[in-house]
Amino acid sequence: MDQKSEEAFRAYVTARSGALLRLAVGLAGERAKGEDLLQSALTRAFVSWSRVQKADDPDAYVRRIVVTTHLSQGRRKRVRELLSFQVHESLGHEATPGVDDRQALLPALRRLGPKQRAVVVLRYYEDRPDEEIAALLGCSTATVRSQAMRALSHLRELPELASYRPVSTSWELP
């Protein structure tokens, strides 16, 4: 990469790294993993920067790299965490104070599959239309909708969202 392109890359990352980090943390479900995801995605973006610059919407191109990196990491994931509380807390993760701990949503998102998590974040955080999400994820809009519905049904178990559960009605015979 020549110096001019590298400067353009630096300028882009400086301007957009905050928004990209928020997307990456939403996809990864936690701050540290989100930072790693963003780092991997930006490395890919650096390598293919000439293509990024030529794209109609370079920012959309990089966000697509973030999402596809997230999905490919999900496919490669080989370690199954069953449950852990104290050990993770004691490892001293340098999460932003108060943010990760205050919100139960990010841990809940980690219970979703990578694709469902991507749909949730793109649909409800980035407010992307289903057509755009489908194009990003390489699937149909029907799949986006069904993944969103499944994700919502999982997340309904979250205490903070429990009051929004649909009320079930029952009838008793006299």
Added chain:
Amino acid sequence: MTEMESALRDHLHASLDPLQSGPTTTEDAVRAGRRRTRVRKGVAATMAVAAVGLGSVVLFTSHDSGSRSQVASSSLGARTAAYARNLTNDDVGALRDAMTASTRAALTAELLHRGWAEVKSAYGEVRSVGAAVHDGDSPDTWRVPVTMQNGTVNVRVSYNHAGQVIGVTVLSAGATSSNPLLEPATRRLVADLAAGRYTAARARFDDRMRSGLPADELGLAWRLEAVRRHGGFVRIASITTLQVKGNTVQRALCDMGKGQMVVQVAYDDSGQVTGLFLLEP
């Protein structure tokens, strides 16, 4: 949009909007990108971080998802040798700078210094630092033998696809458990899982584990993640004990029908199980 969807949107914004990227993001991205352009193919690795004293692992271990290294092998070897030399001089700055964010968060400078101090207390002063060689089991991992007054330890460093450090291990061959009280508990827990006694396996779970991991879910996870993937349980090959900031973590390396896997169990001070993992070895 339903009320549920609105609430979800609000929660997402409340969780994510306050996040700001760190000042190093741009330079890290440029550095990793430059490294990536020099690169070649490597192979997958899992991460392990540990230090060894008196024949037993005493520091820490962790895992990361495997990814392929595309950094030139010779450069990784040279870097590993430099990190090992730095570590023997109690300098962990460059090593931590090269770590991924999550590895850096888990492996504080204090933890590394303390681990190396324990190695020195067990093995004595450093006599010489050898050349880096590929680790046979994990091709993205390089190790450097360090000859010390009372024996030799290996400093192993694992890298991800961008050449970032995802693990540091200091160990000697034949590390064994140093906790005679918890080792039988770990053996019993694994035996219960292997025999399908999932309720019994939860006997030492603390309240949070007990409420979060019912017996049927534990059984399902064991069958899917252990048995289906690795085959039936054969025996425990070894158990190592690690101290992670006051918690005792035992790693039982299990021989399974189709290979090996690790059952990692975390205990609190009272010996109750506070974490359970099924991991790749």
